[in-house]
Amino acid sequence: MNHFYITTPIYYVNAEPHMGHAYTTIVADVMNRFHRLLGYRTFFLTGTDEHGDKIVQAARGAGMDPKSYADRISRMFRDTWPTLNVRNDRFIRTTDPEHIRVVQAILQHVYDAGDIYFSHYRGLYCVGCERFYTERELVDGKCPDHDREPVEREEANYFFRMSKYQQWLIDTINDQPALIRPERYRNEVLAFLREPLEDLCISRPKERLAWGIPLPFDDQYVTYVWFDALINYVSALGYPDGSLYREFWPAVQHTIAKDILKPHGIYWPTMIKAAGLPLFQHLNVHGYWKIDEGKMSKSKGKVVRPLDLASKYGVDAFRYFLLREMVFGLDANFSEEALVQRLNADLANDLGNLFSRTLAMTDKYFAGKVPPFTATATELDEQLQQQVARAAAEVVAEVPKFGFHKALMAIWECLNAANRYVDHAAPWNLAKHPAHQDRLKTVIRTLLEVNKVTAVLIAPFMPETAEKILARLGCSKPSLELRLADDGQWGTLEEGRAVSKGEALFPRIETKEPKPERQASPPVAQEAEGRSRLLPFDRFKELDLRVGVVKHAERIPKSKKLLLLKVDLGEERQVVAGIGQTHTPEELIGRQVLMVANLEPAKLMGYESQGMILVAEDGERLRLLTPEQPVKAGASVS
């Protein structure tokens, strides 16, 4: 049986779970669920990283000891994942006794092999922080926390002979083009490696930092950061003798954000090599979410945190958004507005409505029972079935490469095709004539099958939704037990089985305030031959015409015709005017112009226009209207 082992980084317990953590972990969950769907034996690991001076300080600040503090934050991470429908097999903590044992075993092994040595180094040390600073961390040569100059100090520490493995690593990355992916990050690592690699300091004296794992060969020192944290990937499997280790290593893929590329792309492989283990399969690196807080709703003056939106709009909608919106590897924008847009357009309108209309017709025409295929498949039917097969093939091709957005696009093309199919087959017409009963059965059955197969394809991304759909189609199954080879087969719905319509899968989120109702305009006399209408005087009086003075004018980038003006009408108005081909901004400033002052504001090229400048059209040319003598700004016109 094929094996698949996926990891997230272990998260440092100096901060609460946020978007970045959530994305990495959800991605790993999707990969895990997808490989289970394909029938792999899988293992999914996440956890927390709990040693180091920052934790000691944070704990002190909270009036706690480091372990209690780490317990608390670690618990927050552990509790967050189930709420996002993440199903990890193991949650490791670097304070777990078996982790500590494995770290020490590997340190000893590497030490015995001669790749760890003892050495002195000099550096700038802040007595207040009890740590060394690099020059660039200092502000005006001073410690940023204590505002005092660090002292030069010498310290002895243990170093990992990383430089020894530089050429090996370069060769390995060159030999395995997809070892680090996407390619941009592979290139970045190779760029690092063009410079000589320094050895890695891996210890801290206990007198300075006691909150760590003691070195097995020197009890006056603890190991620092990397030999502690990175080793979790094997310690969680019970290295070296555990059955999980034998089963799942090296069928492992790591998932990280780009900020920890260097430790995972350089330190970790050289450590693995020094420890004598086989290398991981892939290091998968993703980008950042830029949070647009301007587009996050605010209630009670409090900014909504992205993770709160998972409970507000549903976990599956949240997961769908993250996976559909970000191209793995690139940065993406996150906002509540964009989430709601995806939810409405993709989930409510396309997916949810297709399911809803399918079940409604099954209800109406066949008393809610799955009908048989009774007519020979037409070209229309076959095309749709092929579209489903293509979607499945695309999902199988893309998800292993972390091409989630492409996989989802393929599924959605299939949903769109199904919606088109409904229109073309027009079941409501077939239902009118008994002669078309067989055809109607086949059409509805085809639609039910499409819903079923797409539900299975969606399961790794939106497990809850998949379960709901399948349950209502009468083939209920826990999402983790679905298998593409069986459950994803076409035509496997049970004939005569009752389906249940139920609530909407994704109710639309209403965002727009209802359009202001247009005043029903009173009938207006219309002259023959489409000439100007005659307007009652009352309506003319509704126009607020004024004289304005142009205070400022500039071209709107990327537009030939539009100028952005600031006009003094007694009050200042921003106006977008389409006179850029006949007038330059310079010649407009200071001019008096005639304006409609009570026009509904409109957005042009992204700029709000709060009025309209009047011009006379003389063929191609536009002439501004101006009072014969200057008048005061805002003077009314009648």
Add this chain to the structure above:
RNA sequence: GGCGGUGUAGCUCAGUAGGCUAGAGCAUGCGGCUCAUAUCCGCAGUGUCCGGGGUUCGACUCCCUGCACCGCCA
């Protein structure tokens, strides 16, 4: 200062391992259907594919260069 990335439709972004009229979604306008969550289907658009040079029969795609923004390193 060095390295890397990004710059494509009003907005958010795909895409092209060089080739006929450059794509999607949203937003906009018009039309159609009525099974459905006022949903769905069809049609209509708009782009100096950041600027400038070069290679080529041909560049949005390759090379050089400039600008803007972002990241990493020193």
